[in-house]
Amino acid sequence: MGCSLLGKAREPFFLRRLTPTNTTKYCYTNPSTDTMSTINVFKLKNTYVFKQYLNDPALFKQLADYYNNYRFEIPLADLDKVQDLLQAAGYDVNIVTDLSDYTVTIGRFQKHKEILKNSVEVEELGDNKVFLLKDKEAVDMALQQGATKYEGELFG
Secondary structure, three states: OOEEEEOOOOOOOOEEEOOOOOOEEEEEOOOOOOOOOEEEEEEEOOEEEEOOOOOOHHHHHHHHHHEEOOEEEEEHHHHHHHHHHHHHOOOEEEEEOOHHHHEEEEEOOOOOHHHHHOEEEEEEEOOEEEEEEOOHHHHHHHHHOOOEEOOOOOOO
16 A cells, blocks of 8 residues: 655545645555445344445445435345445445444433434434434544433334
């Protein structure tokens, strides 16, 4: 994998930013051999969902039929196909059936903009909002912002 230093420049889709500085280091990636990141795919009732920015326009085009506003929604019949596409693009796919590690709650009148940005699903429950978050980093961030772990089963 070859790396180069570039000044302030627009990041092409095939480059991955390694350091957020004025002089940014980019590494050329080969999606078929380099692992970009792990995508958690959550089982919600009769469908599977995930939230991920796909920096490959061709991959997004292949998955566009599954995109709904802010997340991808995949019926069970298409899960293997979508998983194969993501893995071929270099993503690790983690199917999550136990949602408890990714679910937090916060008062609906508390600030939660950043939590919402990282959510895959949201439900209002009385005076609280319950969020299913896309990864454990998002859960940690939400907990630092005043959210608490949700102990019920709401989304499964």
